Amino acid sequence: MTESAAREAPARGIDKAGIVIAALLAAVALVLVYDANQIPATTMYGMGPQVTPVVIAIGLGILALANLIDAVRGNLPPRESADPVAVLLILVGLALLIAIIGFGGGFIPATTTLFVTTSAAFGRRAFVTDLIIGVVLTTLIYVAFDRLLTLSLPAGPLERLL
Amino acid sequence: MDTFAALAHGMAIAAQPMNLLYALIGVFLGTAVGVLPGIGPALTVALLLPVTYKLDPGGSLIMFAGIYYGGMYGGSTTAILINTPGESASMATALEGNKMAKAGRGGPALATSAIGSFVAGTIATIGLAFLSPYLVDIAVRFGPEDYFALMCVAFITVSATFGDSPIRGLTSLFIGLVLGLVGIDKLTGQARLAFGVPELLDGVEVTTLAVGLFAVGEALYVASRRHHSEEKIEAVKGSLWMTREDWKRSWKPWLRGTLFGFPIGALPAGGAEIPTFLSYSTERRLTKYPDEFGKGAIEGVAGPEAANNASAAGTLVPLLTLGLPTSATAAMMLAGFQQYGLNPGPLLFAERPDLVWGLIASLFIANTMLLVLNLPLVGLWVRLLKIPTPWLYAGILVFATMGTIAAKPSVVELSMLAGFGVLGFLMRRFDFPIAPVVVGLILGPIAESQLRRALAISLGDPMTLLQSPISATLLVVALIALIAPFILKGLGRFKANED
Amino acid sequence: MKSFCARLFGAVVALMALTASPGLAQQMELKVMAPAAPGGGWDQTARAMQQAFVASGVARSVQVTNVAGAGGTVGIAQFVNGAKGDGNQLMVNGFVMVGALAMNKSPVTLEQVTPIARLTEEIQVIVVPANSPIKTAQDLAASLKADIAKVTFAGGSAGGVDHVMAALFAGSVGADAKKVNYIPFSGGGESLAAILGGKVTAGISGLSEYDGQIKSGKLRAIGISSESRIPGVDIPTFKEQGIDLVLANWRSVVAPPGITPEQKKTLSEAVEKMVKSDAWKDILKQKGWDDAYLPGDAFAEFLKKENVRVTDVLKSVGLVKS
Missing domain, CATH: 3.40.190.10 (Periplasmic binding protein-like II)
Structure with missing residues (x-):
């Protein structure tokens, strides 16, 4: 999915992120084995529900090792620096969306929030304009899908006014 | 002979001016809704089904067929233009299609996808009309062991989507396999990896994962590197239309895609994903331009799109003859039938031939209409990319979350969507391919349950996999597919030396 | 994806139900929960009740909510905790929920709800x-x-x-x-x-x-x-x-825990009127469901017996650990 800028960069030193990835994969493998052991054996014929998780865990273990070797050798493709603020803004938007839906705030405020934060993450600073665009867009979506096409979207105080 | 007469009769009805208008409206509505990111064909059909209630059965059926094809095409459009496949079957399309769009070749990509869909849809509908009774006999012979073998073939073809590092590709695939384990085990009803969260018992929804990884992940990734180069997406570079070269490179993939799509779609548990990936990997292997793959090769759009549409027509075989809805879209088609109190099944062809042939004729008409409507619109769709980036991505996220909210308005589901978004972002950042995760989630559980069903029937004897001729054949195919690339590579080198 | 579409299809059915029913003004405003995604049996039952309740003039409005997940485990938990003491709420359930609750080790059981009536089988x-x-x-x-x-x-x-x-x-x-x-x-x-x-x-x-x-x-x-x-x-x-096997896939309706005897009586009467209505009979005929109306204590008794029978069977096949 990434572009191949400077792909031929020479192998660098140990890649810390790569080691974290390998560790995570190994951790997932352990969780799989642990979880598989919690399943009571009930199967009379053929293969039980524990077998596949263990097989996948073994595969993951091997892949963790392979990723670790790649990381130690510095074989990972080079990465450009990322803008943490932009990512954070979108994530905050998603978190707010989940919270608003969770607390019954309704579809329009939730998705408008996401619209505004995403737009801000892409560098726009015209909050009021974006807010208005967001409200109009999400209200249109709400009316079109909830009312005309009877898709049930979560309704909060705002939606009940419509 | 009867088939011809019945089809001609159906055509005569479907080609009345009023019905042609309904087909046009259907295709237009289907495309308009289907083109929204995160909204796949099945959802489009579901949303627009009520619109058809108001018409007489004939007109309704025709509009329905139009919506169906329009939705399919709309789904591919988002996959190509903004890398947001509305359903797993257009994932393969996104792989090359989006690369083409980013390089300013969105026009040809959309055109080859529209024409490919038309060609495949037409051939497959002919197949549906004439081969249904025979195909269905073969289809029910597929037992669990045969499906498992088919999944083995599919798993091998997935490797075509791995990119340059098999290790990272396999890692992605295994992440998908792990996600596929979550939820109640289909064969014993035991919970796996649910950690006591009841919402997880039903497993991970493919749409949630796909939309999270593709749409949310892409938005996060693009935002994170905005400060680098204002990576200007060019809407149009070069011809908006397909060049002679594009045609030459497209027609064979269209036909091959149809050959994969229709028969596999006709299998009760075949699905649309497997033929699209089979087609993608085949095109990748057969192409004369291997360098372009991964950067926007037109074959990689033409083949999977044709396979996708052909398999959609294929799913009508078990639907019409056995009453089996084998895909989400087919389930919606079933709903469409049921509005006339019709229950597709072995008696349908005998009891209501007028409606069956009416539907098949409508499919032909709608398919043609799609081409008529959408080719001129290619320019308009491509211009979607000219929406300012902040609003484009904000809009994508709004629609993407709307899809999930509509499906399951639970905090757990939305958190999963966000989580998959982060996963998609990290995978892009560390150069892990995305598609294998979704493939793992789809194929893993099918392969597991079919293998376990086969073993339960054979009382644990693994030889059952080799005793079935279908399964044995498919396993050999899988083996060849596994080894062939190495041999071909050797041959290629040999050839290169000769040149 | 399937449940996704099923849900939407349900919404479609809901629209049809709404447009099909004449809006007769009446006293009750009911909420009926279908603890499953739209499109399935429980959802269809809930939508059918909605239609019959309104058409027969028993209720002014009926809102159907869907809480899908794990054979009703998610839905019943929300129903028992969220609707406690509410005399205007009902939940559809059925045979499958009995087994699902046992298998998923649900902390909420069918003993907590107030049984109203069995409807169909x-x-x-x-x-x-x-x-x-x-x-x-x-x-x-x-x-x-x-x-x-x-x-x-x-x-x-x-x-x-x-x-x-x-x-x-x-x-x-x-x-x-x-x-x-x-x-x-x-x-x-x-x-x-x-x-x-x-x-x-x-x-x-x-x-x-x-x-x-x-x-x-x-x-x-x-x-x-x-x-x-x-x-x-x-x-x-x-x-x-000569084989002693009688079994039916029944569906029933229950009320929340903690409702007063009066509230239970009102709900039971409302359901009885609904079941006796022509609208309900038409729906049953149209959907091919068998009327299996069994109200009150007889249903409570039946529910208990089925619970024991199903749990025993699931234990015997090893799906539920005793």
Whole structure:
């Protein structure tokens, strides 16, 4: 999915992120084995529900090792620096969306929030304009899908006014 | 002979001016809704089904067929233009299609996808009309062991989507396999990896994962590197239309895609994903331009799109003859039938031939209409990319979350969507391919349950996999597919030396 | 994806239900929860109730909510915790929920809700491929007794009504229910293909689902699970073939815990009026559901018995740990 800028960069030193990835994969493998052991054996014929998780865990273990070797050798493709603020803004938007839906705030405020934060993450600073665009867009979506096409979207105080 | 007469009769009805208008409206509505990111064909059909209630059965059926094809095409459009496949079957399309769009070749990509869909849809509908009774006999012979073998073939073809590092590709695939384990085990009803969260018992929804990884992940990734180069997406570079070269490179993939799509779609548990990936990997292997793959090769759009549409027509075989809805879209088609109190099944062809042939004729008409409507619109769709980036991505996220909210308005589901978004972002950042995760989630559980069903029937004897001729054949195919690339590579080198 | 569409299809059905019902002004405003995604049996029941409640003038408005997940485990938890003491709420449930709650070790049980009435039921059928040597239920019983492992049953999800029926069948013919080789398929379609293709010995399903296949002669029905013959259905019951197996996939309606006796009376009366209405009878005919109305204490008693029976069966096949 990434572009191949400077792909031929020479192998660098140990890649810390790569080691974290390998560790995570190994951790997932352990969780799989642990979880598989919690399943009571009930199967009379053929293969039980524990077998596949263990097989996948073994595969993951091997892949963790392979990723670790790649990381130690510095074989990972080079990465450009990322803008943490932009990512954070979108994530905050998603978190707010989940919270608003969770607390019954309704579809329009939730998705408008996401619209505004995403737009801000892409560098726009015209909050009021974006807010208005967001409200109009999400209200249109709400009316079109909830009312005309009877898709049930979560309704909060705002939606009940419509 | 009867088939011809019945089809001609159906055509005569479907080609009345009023019905042609309904087909046009259907295709237009289907495309308009289907083109929204995160909204796949099945959802489009579901949303627009009520619109058809108001018409007489004939007109309704025709509009329905139009919506169906329009939705399919709309789904591919988002996959190509903004890398947001509305359903797993257009994932393969996104792989090359989006690369083409980013390089300013969105026009040809959309055109080859529209024409490919038309060609495949037409051939497959002919197949549906004439081969249904025979195909269905073969289809029910597929037992669990045969499906498992088919999944083995599919798993091998997935490797075509791995990119340059098999290790990272396999890692992605295994992440998908792990996600596929979550939820109640289909064969014993035991919970796996649910950690006591009841919402997880039903497993991970493919749409949630796909939309999270593709749409949310892409938005996060693009935002994170905005400060680098204002990576200007060019809407149009070069011809908006397909060049002679594009045609030459497209027609064979269209036909091959149809050959994969229709028969596999006709299998009760075949699905649309497997033929699209089979087609993608085949095109990748057969192409004369291997360098372009991964950067926007037109074959990689033409083949999977044709396979996708052909398999959609294929799913009508078990639907019409056995009453089996084998895909989400087919389930919606079933709903469409049921509005006339019709229950597709072995008696349908005998009891209501007028409606069956009416539907098949409508499919032909709608398919043609799609081409008529959408080719001129290619320019308009491509211009979607000219929406300012902040609003484009904000809009994508709004629609993407709307899809999930509509499906399951639970905090757990939305958190999963966000989580998959982060996963998609990290995978892009560390150069892990995305598609294998979704493939793992789809194929893993099918392969597991079919293998376990086969073993339960054979009382644990693994030889059952080799005793079935279908399964044995498919396993050999899988083996060849596994080894062939190495041999071909050797041959290629040999050839290169000769040149 | 499937449940996604099912949900949308449900929304579509809801629209039809709304437009079909004349808005007669009446006293009650009810909320009916379907603890499943739209499109399935419970959802259809809830929507049908909505239609009949309004059409018969029992309620002014009825809102159907869907809380999908794990055979109703998610829905009932929300119902018991969120609707406690609310006399205007109802929840649809049925046979499958009994097993799902036991299997998912749900902290909430059906003992906590207030039973109102059983509404409908669907009779189960056992089928074999047309070319199978098995002709009657007794033939199947004989094969089970000969080698139970080799007799494979195809049906719906593990622990569901089809699975329970396979175990009960084996138990009532004197075979070891624990050893039943039951193979769950996702949805009626896939299991149908397995039966037609002769991959399994027999298939179990609701009668209406395989009706077309039975009539066209592709499947042979060897018995149905009703108490006595059903008019218009030329299939013998298990009972008349000497096998003591009576089972139905029932659906019922319950109220939240902690409601007052008056509230319970009002709800019961409302449901009774709804069930007696022409609108309800029309829906039953249209959907092919059998009326199995059983109100009040008799239903509470029935619910308890089914709970014990299903839990015992699931324990015997090892799906529920005792």
